[in-house]
Amino acid sequence: MPKLGMEPIRRDALIKATIAEIGQVGSLDVTVSQIAKRAGMSSALAHHYFGGKDQIFLAAMRHILGQYGGQVRAELAGAKTPRARLEAIIHASFAADNFHPEVISAWLNFYVQAQTSDQARRLLRVYQRRLHSNLVHGLRPLIGGRAQPVAQGIAAMIDGFYIRHALHEVRPDGPAAMAMVTEYLDLQLAG
Amino acid sequence: MPKLGMEPIRRDALIKATIAEIGQVGSLDVTVSQIAKRAGMSSALAHHYFGGKDQIFLAAMRHILGQYGGQVRAELAGAKTPRARLEAIIHASFAADNFHPEVISAWLNFYVQAQTSDQARRLLRVYQRRLHSNLVHGLRPLIGGRAQPVAQGIAAMIDGFYIRHALHEVRPDGPAAMAMVTEYLDLQLAG
Amino acid sequence: MPKLGMEPIRRDALIKATIAEIGQVGSLDVTVSQIAKRAGMSSALAHHYFGGKDQIFLAAMRHILGQYGGQVRAELAGAKTPRARLEAIIHASFAADNFHPEVISAWLNFYVQAQTSDQARRLLRVYQRRLHSNLVHGLRPLIGGRAQPVAQGIAAMIDGFYIRHALHEVRPDGPAAMAMVTEYLDLQLAG
Amino acid sequence: MPKLGMEPIRRDALIKATIAEIGQVGSLDVTVSQIAKRAGMSSALAHHYFGGKDQIFLAAMRHILGQYGGQVRAELAGAKTPRARLEAIIHASFAADNFHPEVISAWLNFYVQAQTSDQARRLLRVYQRRLHSNLVHGLRPLIGGRAQPVAQGIAAMIDGFYIRHALHEVRPDGPAAMAMVTEYLDLQLAG
DNA sequence: AATGAATGAGGATTCATTCAT
DNA sequence: GATGAATGAATCCTCATTCAT
Numbered sequence: 001m002p003k004l005g006m007e008p009i010r011r012d013a014l015i016k017a018t019i020a021e022i023g024q025v026g027s028l029d030v031t032v033s034q035i036a037k038r039a040g041m042s043s044a045l046a047h048h049y050f051g052g053k054d055q056i057f058l059a060a061m062r063h064i065l066g067q068y069g070g071q072v073r074a075e076l077a078g079a080k081t082p083r084a085r086l087e088a089i090i091h092a093s094f095a096a097d098n099f100h101p102e103v104i105s106a107w108l109n110f111y112v113q114a115q116t117s118d119q120a121r122r123l124l125r126v127y128q129r130r131l132h133s134n135l136v137h138g139l140r141p142l143i144g145g146r147a148q149p150v151a152q153g154i155a156a157m158i159d160g161f162y163i164r165h166a167l168h169e170v171r172p173d174g175p176a177a178m179a180m181v182t183e184y185l186d187l188q189l190a191g
Numbered sequence: 192m193p194k195l196g197m198e199p200i201r202r203d204a205l206i207k208a209t210i211a212e213i214g215q216v217g218s219l220d221v222t223v224s225q226i227a228k229r230a231g232m233s234s235a236l237a238h239h240y241f242g243g244k245d246q247i248f249l250a251a252m253r254h255i256l257g258q259y260g261g262q263v264r265a266e267l268a269g270a271k272t273p274r275a276r277l278e279a280i281i282h283a284s285f286a287a288d289n290f291h292p293e294v295i296s297a298w299l300n301f302y303v304q305a306q307t308s309d310q311a312r313r314l315l316r317v318y319q320r321r322l323h324s325n326l327v328h329g330l331r332p333l334i335g336g337r338a339q340p341v342a343q344g345i346a347a348m349i350d351g352f353y354i355r356h357a358l359h360e361v362r363p364d365g366p367a368a369m370a371m372v373t374e375y376l377d378l379q380l381a382g
Numbered sequence: 383m384p385k386l387g388m389e390p391i392r393r394d395a396l397i398k399a400t401i402a403e404i405g406q407v408g409s410l411d412v413t414v415s416q417i418a419k420r421a422g423m424s425s426a427l428a429h430h431y432f433g434g435k436d437q438i439f440l441a442a443m444r445h446i447l448g449q450y451g452g453q454v455r456a457e458l459a460g461a462k463t464p465r466a467r468l469e470a471i472i473h474a475s476f477a478a479d480n481f482h483p484e485v486i487s488a489w490l491n492f493y494v495q496a497q498t499s500d501q502a503r504r505l506l507r508v509y510q511r512r513l514h515s516n517l518v519h520g521l522r523p524l525i526g527g528r529a530q531p532v533a534q535g536i537a538a539m540i541d542g543f544y545i546r547h548a549l550h551e552v553r554p555d556g557p558a559a560m561a562m563v564t565e566y567l568d569l570q571l572a573g
Numbered sequence: 574m575p576k577l578g579m580e581p582i583r584r585d586a587l588i589k590a591t592i593a594e595i596g597q598v599g600s601l602d603v604t605v606s607q608i609a610k611r612a613g614m615s616s617a618l619a620h621h622y623f624g625g626k627d628q629i630f631l632a633a634m635r636h637i638l639g640q641y642g643g644q645v646r647a648e649l650a651g652a653k654t655p656r657a658r659l660e661a662i663i664h665a666s667f668a669a670d671n672f673h674p675e676v677i678s679a680w681l682n683f684y685v686q687a688q689t690s691d692q693a694r695r696l697l698r699v700y701q702r703r704l705h706s707n708l709v710h711g712l713r714p715l716i717g718g719r720a721q722p723v724a725q726g727i728a729a730m731i732d733g734f735y736i737r738h739a740l741h742e743v744r745p746d747g748p749a750a751m752a753m754v755t756e757y758l759d760l761q762l763a764g
Numbered sequence: 765a766a767t768g769a770a771t772g773a774g775g776a777t778t779c780a781t782t783c784a785t
Numbered sequence: 786g787a788t789g790a791a792t793g794a795a796t797c798c799t800c801a802t803t804c805a806t
Binding site: 407408409410411487490491493494495496497498503506507510531534535537538539540541542543545546548549559562565566569570572573 | 687760
Binding site: 577604605606616617620625626 | 795796797798799800806
């Protein structure tokens with residue numbers, strides 16, 4: 001039953017199905033058919049809307065990254081002090097929406113994807129730069145010249161907790177991870 | 192002349208070729224043929240020795256994990272104080288042999304593999320447990336009850352630096368990463 | 383405003399787009415979508431008007447053949463002597479409109495099409511018979527019984543020049559080709 | 574039952590199957606599977622030996638062109654006078670082996686292929702140049718400066734007869750076609 | 765021990781065609 | 786009349802795996 005304006009709906013469904021499928025399977029070895037079926041359409045339609053598998057993956061990545069970016073911006077908006085800004089970033093990283101098994105798994109897989117695809121790498125680079133600059137921006141007023149390395153330490157720790165949870169060993173525990181990173185921040189500020 | 196004892200040589204060549212190939216390609220999408228060619232033999236022989244692609248991957252993983260384990264044990268052997276033990280572990284993690292682009296990339300890919308393959312997951316779990324217990328063993332005498340969470344923080348940071356370097360953005364800088372983790376340790380001990 | 387009499391306009395646009403597309407691509411591997419887009423409409427509409435891809439091709443063929451037939455008739459109308467009739471046919475074959483790169487290429491492709499499609503074959507057969515009978519009609523008064531074979535020779539030569547130009551090696555040179563065929567005619571008449 | 578040295582046998586079988594299939598179907602729209610099945614093997618093996626569909630087509634083209642070239646050389650070897658050389662070329666063109674329904678059809682399709690594929694065009698160009706230079710070589714001693722255009726006329730006529738027979742209207746009649754071309758040659762020499 | 769030969773299964777992609785609006 | 790939506794079928798190609806020698 002073809003209606004008008006289906007494109008954004010279909011694209012959205014496909015993106016979500018892609019993340020869910022990659023998250024569930026735990027690898028990029030998902031077929032377009034699987035994704036399309038999960039999104040409730042034929043694989044041909046998926047190709048029609050995205051042009052190819054790579055584009056689908058990229059769109060899914062953009063979605064996750066955008067989602068995360070939005071969350072960060074939202075939390076940042078209410079933060080008045082540098083310290084609050086830093087906590088906002090850490091908080092956004094482990095918010096329920098992002099620190100979800102499927103999303104974590106997809107995230108890990110996109111890191112792998114970035115090793116092969118230039119566009120994926122570019123996407124991830126942008127995310128990393130933004131995270132870094134956000135952290136530095138919050139750290140500078142507090143620790144000045146040490147902002148750069150400490151930002152790297154925080155970023156590494158965040159990624160580290162993501163990858164550790166990607167193994168599904170334990171149910172993702174956002175608050176605990178958040179506490180660890182915040183503690184690291186506190187130690188650095190106190191030091 | 193039918194060479195005796197070729198088997199271990201062949202197996203070893205295949206394992207090294209696997210790591211190199213995965214590292215170079217940057218993904219698990221390497222064919223058995225590619226690996227076999229790099230190892231200087233036919234893909235049929237690779238199958239003959241390992242039974243299948245999965246086994247080859249697993250063997251490569253075991254090799255990397257074993258390599259790392261050996262390095263840790265070696266460094267640990269000369270460490271007399273708890274503090275020295277902790278530094279030994281951190282040092283081993285970023286030693287030149289392990290913190291090599293190809294190895295880092297392979298490492299990341301094995302994390303992905305672990306999401307799909309039970310055996311791979313088991314392998315990785317053993318590595319994580321051992322690392323954790325080693326860290327706790329060194330931390331307990333120094334900070335007692337806080338050993339558990341701090342061990343987790345260190346482990347996360349190590350993994351975080353690995354994944355960050357997997358993107359090839361920068362040439363792996365082992366010493367810098369090591370310094371960051373050591374600093375974290377110092378802060379925790381001082382705190 | 384529902385335009386009246388759009389059908390013939392649409393059909394015509396599609397036919398011309400088909401010839402242009404085949405000519406440009408150089409093969410029958412053109413999609414209905416390409417043709418429709420070039421004609422400024424949706425592929426669904428193209429199907430609506432013609433019923434299917436085969437019909438579109440057939441219509442394009444009919445168009446080219448009809449075009450050529452019209453040209454021949456027009457030139458024939460002014461020809462009073464048998465010799466003039468023969469020259470008129472040859473002239474029409476290499477007139478600018480027909481001996482155009484795109485048309486030549488389409489022509490060649492329709493020969494191929496005729497090997498697969500019965501209807502296309504029938505169409506081409508009609509063209510060949512008419513050309514043959516036109517030639518014989520002009521030749522008989524001049525050379526009597528030899529009219530049949532000579533007509534075949536002329537026809538072969540015309541087709542030969544078409545196919546040779548289909549390779550795009552040289553810019554189509556109608557006058558030169560025309561001269562060669564006319565010369566052949568002269569030799570036969572003199573012989 | 575894998576034996577050694579199968580490659581040339583398989584390749585040969587595939588080339589012949591390709592020509593037969595294209596000839597029978599009458600178009601380049603033959604699948605690799607069809608060709609492979611006709612050659613008695615899996616499509617995967619066809620890909621293995623040739624790398625892809627295009628390569629298969631090219632190899633088939635090379636085969637036909639080579640076959641024809643060989644025939645020409647063979648006939649040319651026994652020709653002592655210029656006139657004999659010209660007849661040898663014409664004869665070779667319509668020899669039973671070349672002027673075979675399947676081969677004629679394949680030939681026509683390769684002309685089409687040449688419009689799309691650069692390599693195919695190059696192949697055909699070589700054939701055309703060689704034919705042309707062979708003809709000129711034979712004509713020059715007899716008619717001097719007119720050798721060039723007459724060579725073109727002969728070549729066009731040969732191609733014309735090929736294309737006319739590609740429609741399967743009549744059983745290929747090599748001798749008749751040969752007679753027509755030879756007659757054209759005679760007229761030119763006499764003129 | 766070692767390999768060339770061979771294939772079945774599977775996946776991305778394309779496209780003619782249909783249909784509801 | 787006109788089109789966006791949708792798909793089934795087909796095709797090229799890849800690859801892990803097996804087997805006879």
